[in-house]
Amino acid sequence: MHRNLAIKLAVVALLIMLLMIPILMIDGMIGERQSLRDDVLQDIARSSSYQQKITGPLLVVPYRKTVREWKTNDKTGVRYQEEREYRGRLYFLPDRFALSGDATTELRARGIYQARLYESNNQVSGHFQLPAHYGITENVADYRFEQAFLAVGISDIRGIRNDLKLRLGEKEYGFEPGTSEQLLGDGVHAPLPVLPADSEQTLDFAFDLQLQGTGQLDVTPVGRESVVDLKADWPHPSFIGEYLPNTREIRNDGFTAHWRTSFFATNMQEALDACVAQNDCSSFQNRHFGVSFIDPVDQYLKSDRAIKYALLFIALTFAGFFLFEVLKRLAVHPVQYGLVGLSLALFYLLLLSLSEHMAFGLAYALAASGCVTLIGFYVSHVLRSWTRGAGFTAGLAALYAMLYALLNAEDYALLMGSLLVFGLLASVMVLTRKLDWYGIGKPSVAPQPE
Structure with missing residues (x-):
């Protein structure tokens, strides 16, 4: 060359x-x-509400237990019996958990940047199957059960848009701020009426939850059987979490998705027991699924x-x-x-x-x-x-x-x-x-x- x-x-x-x-x-x-x-999107979310995660409901039953302990007097050597009282809580997951959500999205602008917010209207329902004496089989007389409550974890309570009312049968009970339960984090709880503990009972529940969030909505399948249906006007959903939808349909005007899980797939009871006994709630808190409303290709x-x-x-x-x-x-x-x-x-x-x-x-x-x-x-x-x-x-x-x-x-x-x-x-x-x-x-x- x-x-x-x-x-x-x-x-x-x-x-x-x-x-x-x-x-x-x-x-x-x-x-x-x-x-x-x-950074701007985070500022917008900080001013409204962050991504949301719904965990629960969880039925919590506080109790007092009387324990009789034998002790010996150091001077006389005489043995005597002393009663001590311990406090604890029993936790129950619902046998059936159903959530039906309908979300709409909107854009919020700050300068030249825009954040996509959503508002989801959710109907939550299901039932608890409670055993006699809440499953206590030994020395029932030593237990005194206090007022039970229903707790729902909501990651950012600023996004709650309605006055929450819990429906038990034909009666309604108001929710109060806070879950009163550390393993659920932020959320709400509803004190329940006095429940008879001497026999088995089925507790049907339902409530409506209007929730605003930014970018992502997650649901924890807490039920022995969990059924979740979500639909939204967002045509580019990204399904995330531990479980993909069983069925889904994505159209130009939005999407619909359906999840169905069981205790065999989620093992939520074991995860909850580990959370309570070992104070390690990572497994319980990480078992969730949901949808992201972020444009996958911006x-x-x-x-x-x-x-x-x-x-x-x-x-x-x-x-x-x-x-x-x-x-x-x-x-x-x-x-x-x-x-x-x-x-x-x-x-x-x-x-x-x-x-x-x-x-x-x-x-x-x-x-x-x-x-x-x-x-x-x-x-x-x-x-x-x-x-x-x-x-x-x-x-x-x-x-x-x-x-x-x-x-x-x-x-x-x-x-x-x-x-x-x-x-x-x-x-x-x-x-x-x-x-x-x-x-x-x-x-x-x-x-x-x-």
Whole structure:
């Protein structure tokens, strides 16, 4: 290969490496703006309510137990019996737990940033199957059961939007602030009427809970059988937690999801017993499921995805210039390579800044159109032909269109990216299949006159 051409290729490679400096700076700016956005979202949630988690209801029965202990008088050696009283609590999970929730979402803005809040109208119902004497089988006379209460853990009680009333049969009882139970954390509790303890009983309960939150709603399946139905007007749900929905339907106007679990799948009773006996509630508190209302592919993630293809875009553009040089015998100066490369890098800065003020699709269209128009106008003069410039511009516009489709793919991004790279490589190989690479850079021999 001609020595000058080899030097030029080395210079072009150096330009590509230098152009990665502004690309990396823009990439860092994306991370900074995303971090700033997250801080603003936290401030909005701090002013309204954070993500919500519903745990319960849990039936709690406080009791006093009289224990008789034999002791010996140190001076006389006489043994005597002393009574001591211990306090404790019995905990019962519902045999059936059902929650039906209908959520609506809305945007709250602060400056140029927006947070997605939801308000969920939930109907909670079920029943407890309580054994005689609450399951105490020995020395029942030593126990005195106090007023029981129903406790419901709600991670951020500021999000409660209605006056909670517990329905037991045909009667209603008011909830009070706080769960009065450390293992549930924040929430509410409802003191219950005096319950007969000498026989088995079924305690049916129901209450309505209007709950506001930000970003995420979790439910703990506390029942021996738990049935949860959620629906919302959000078309991009992300189902999270220990259990996926048994059935789900996602539409353009929202989603519906159905969960059904049992004690065999959740082992909640053992987790609760470990929490009470060993003061280790991590297993009990982590067994939950729910839905996230956060856009899975926001503008910052899309911008970050786009900039990962910057090196490919620059390399392909420079490869196009190189093909014109070797196929059409044109000379493109390294400075011209550099200016076009800077235009490609500027696209990502425009995309980032525009997407913060408008829909990502419109921002992408404006940024891509501006860069393609600028590069097309410049390249037409560099290649000394409007026809060549139009062809180069059309190819660049097609690349941007394929990149946009790639950015919007949530599950097929890797597949589409691989096919794009393979197709571009195949195109270069087809265009250069008859090129004499050993003859590149050699001066052409003019035909001799006869």
